[in-house]
Amino acid sequence: MAGEAQRETSDPIIRVRDITVQFGATRVLDGLNLDVKRGEILGFVGPSGAGKSVLTRTIIGLVPKIAGSIEVFGVDLDASNTSQRRNVERRWGVLFQQGALFSSLTVRQNIQFPMREYLRVSQRLMDEITMAKLTMVGLKPEVAERFPSELSGGMIKRVALARALSLDPDLVFLDEPTSGLDPIGAGDFDDLVRTLQRTLGLTVFMVTHDLDSLYTACDRIAVLGNGKIIAAGSIADMQASQHPWLRQYFHGKRARAVMT
């Protein structure tokens, strides 16, 4: 199995072992194993409703699991105390599917919110860092005083990414970052993720449906099916795979259009 091949990695930043998640009678994740290596961009794909978001939310701790263990930065999240957990949370950033910006705060306040909570820095530095983050995600400084309801869909994603990056995390979770963006915007976003990964040394865990993202942004791809990782590896491995869903996904009409 492809899951076994990952074992050789010495220093995974996320280590998921035998995770089982159940909602009522439906078992969404069933003994799932996954490693995410330091500094890589892992693309996470699978059919709709397979539980990609559920796995992300389980790792972050928003969905309870009934079995298994999760280690992030070498800390077992179930065995950790509050301060250890806070320490881990301070080192990751999450981009939610809908952005999840605080609607009653401006863009600037949204980005500064985690800084205010975790760091003791002057207002001047916070403002300057906010501008730096906005520049990094490709937004103009004028956006800073707007409210989330005054932003376009693409801008919301960018601001949400800026907020996820506000504490300079080592790890970011991106839940469908390019969904709802036009192809050019989505391409820009992929480049952005790549650039940020290079400049900030990020590890990126990206749930996506976007074939372009998989080709251009991701170092490695993991595929979820039947509550397990059915394959993990490079894009070439995915194309070589004989799994029926993978064959359809990577050799379908849309995939061919992307490859040419």
Added chain:
Amino acid sequence: MGADILNSDPKLERIAKGNALALCATGTWTASFAPVLERMVADAEKLAGTPQSIFIDVSEVAKLDTFGAWLIERLRRSLTKGPVEAQIAGLSANYSSLVDEVRRVRATAVVDSSPITITGMLEQIGRAVAGVGGTIAGLVDMLGAVLAAWFRVLIHPRSFRLTSTVHHMEQVCWRAVPIIVLITFLIGCIIAQQGIFHFRRFGADIFVVDMLGVLVLREIGVLLVAIMVAGRSGSAYTAELGSMKMREEIDALRTMGFDPIEVLVLPRMMALVLALPILAFLGAMAALYGGGLVAWLYGGVEPEAFLLRLRDAISIDHFIVGIVKAPVMAAVIGIVACVEGLAVQGSAESLGQHTTASVVKGIFFVIVMDGVFAIFFASIGM
């Protein structure tokens, strides 16, 4: 983790050689050390003097993030005066892209929200007064829209949304019965107890029945129920319509060719207008029952005597005066709630403000209407 070994206090050393100044940064330049770093950078800016050339040597920096990179960039910018340009030297390949990224940042002064001034306060008062006019216009507008929708439904009865109306009837009327009956029952008890307590001093115990009957049927019954409905259902209407507005559901309805007034507002209004008289009647009965119970147990007025006295004291007019007010008050509550709901803007805060406004304005208008009715009924001698 491996990174912990590298966690050493950051330093910024000054080495001045003749006209050249070198600043050597060492240690960890990350967010956790930001306060120290900021102070060091500020000190270095002050002590810089006017050297001919300036180098910021970052080759010994163990770890750098956006905070550290920005502070180095800030130092570089403030040391660059006139022809002398400060240089960053010894940048490792890992961090050069980060520093380049930060260099692109345009430092714009953030405009602080303006402080509170007298003119600002006056402006707010002015806006609030103008807002009252806007509120009334909005209510009249909604009243017109609802009536227009109502006439459309009268012409085409098939377009009336019966299922939705019944659903809202259940929410607003049926589910409200227990709490309305309980509260009006208790209020009836309290009125009777207070009446007996004070009337007993001059031996007029039995007149408590007159007071209870008139007060409950004419005023308290309907007013109390209307206030409770404004708090219970008015707020629910505003929150429902407001969150639908926030998620663009109302826009979606409009694009499908549905009139949101007809689909959303009219069934809610109908449910409320039908529900409030029913609830007011039940409330009045519960209050009379509670009052009678207290009069019997606490005041010693036998139930037969209570009923006899009640028949003498009140006429059908009292009941009509009370119940006629109910649908009008319901309409006022419904219109206020729907106007506020549709006025919700994009944020959670706005939803909260409009829900509060819906209840406050609803209760206010209910009491105003009650006063208007009191004058009207006094004039026609009812």
